[in-house]
Amino acid sequence: QKEVEQDPGPLSVPEGAIVSLNCTYSNSAFQYFMWYRQYSRKGPELLMYTYSSGNKEDGRFTAQVDKSSKYISLFIRDSQPSDSATYLCAHAGGTSYGKLTFGQGTILTVHP
Amino acid sequence: EAQVTQNPRYLITVTGKKLTVTCSQNMNHEYMSWYRQDPGLGLRQIYYSMNVEVTDKGDVPEGYKVSRKEKRNFPLILESPSPNQTSLYFCASSSSGGAYEQFFGPGTRLTVL
Numbered sequence: 001q002k003e004v005e006q007d008p009g010p011l012s013v014p015e016g017a018i019v020s021l022n023c024t025y026s027n028s029a030f031q032y033f034m035w036y037r038q039y040s041r042k043g044p045e046l047l048m049y050t051y052s053s054g055n056k057e058d059g060r061f062t063a064q065v066d067k068s069s070k071y072i073s074l075f076i077r078d079s080q081p082s083d084s085a086t087y088l089c090a091h092a093g094g095t096s097y098g099k100l101t102f103g104q105g106t107i108l109t110v111h112p
Numbered sequence: 113e114a115q116v117t118q119n120p121r122y123l124i125t126v127t128g129k130k131l132t133v134t135c136s137q138n139m140n141h142e143y144m145s146w147y148r149q150d151p152g153l154g155l156r157q158i159y160y161s162m163n164v165e166v167t168d169k170g171d172v173p174e175g176y177k178v179s180r181k182e183k184r185n186f187p188l189i190l191e192s193p194s195p196n197q198t199s200l201y202f203c204a205s206s207s208s209g210g211a212y213e214q215f216f217g218p219g220t221r222l223t224v225l
Contacts, residue, residue, distance in 0.1 A: 006154075032212040043116075043202050043216030044155070088155065097210030098143065098162050099170060104154040 003027060006089055006103030015112050019076040023089035023103045026070065031093035033065045035074045038086045038105065047074070047087075079110045114139045116217035118203050124223045125193060133188045133220050135203030143206040144186040145170070145214065146178065148199040155202070160211065161186055193224040 006023045013019055021035075031052055036044035050056045053067040064073040072089050086105040092098075116137045125131055137144065145160035147170075157170030161180040175197055177189040186205075190197060200221050204214040 032210070034212055041219075043204075043218050045216065046213060049212045092211035096168070097212075098145070098160040098168055100145065100157055100160075100211035100214070101171070102147075102155040104152070 002103075003101045004089060004091060004103040006106055008104050008106060010107040010109060012109045012111065013079055015079060015081060015110055017079050017110070019074075019079050019083070019108060019110075021074040021076075021087050021089070021106050021108070023072040024070055025072065025091055027091075027094060028067065028070060029094035030091040032091060032097075033063070033072050034090045034092070034100075035061075035063055035072075036088040036090060036102075038088060040085075044088055081110050081112055084109045114215075116203055116205055116215055118201075118217040118220045120220060121218065122221050124225065126225050127194055128192050131190050131193060131222075133190075133201060133203075133222070135186045135188065135217060136184050137186075137205040137215075138184065139205060139207065139215070140183065141205035141207050141215075142183065142209060143211070143214075144180065145204045145206075145211065146176070146186070146188050147202045147204065148172065148197075149202065149219075150199050158188070158201075162209075193222075195224050198222060198224045 034049040035047040038044040060077045062075040088105045089103040092100045146158040159178040161167045203217040206214045
């Protein structure tokens, strides 16, 4: 079983839709959960991170972590064509704050 | 401008010819890390460094070496490259003291023939 499982998609939605991206993870020791966005031919950029369970909101983006079910979610409200990218979930912490494990990434296309 | 730079950006080489990919950051970050990205496998961590002279293995360290002699630089060394090391490589750094909040470089595309 992979440490972080993510549906690779692809996911295609119309502009203005609410997008839900999800990951599951297997090791309950991790405390930091992140979402990165990667545009084609670019390095990943951090969208947001959360510590332990709970929600975090930043503009149109909301990250949610449910440690009891080992579930990580990212919601994008009022999606825009500029949101078209690959979204990667990741976790860190546990026995080493240096280790970071990514999911496979979900390819999202928002069409006008 | 705060950034992570990698050189070269593109490299084609042959099996067994030693190479070094450089990584430098100008943000005075203590933490640096290397990743490789492959289709279907996603991003996987190769090595990371929590500070100068402190390095540790990630998930796929075989065939790679690193050194951290100064804070700003974290080179990735392939002593004897093989075709299965053909990949897109990313360097990253973080001010958080750990792996979260990482800032990534632009990537190095390596082809080993």
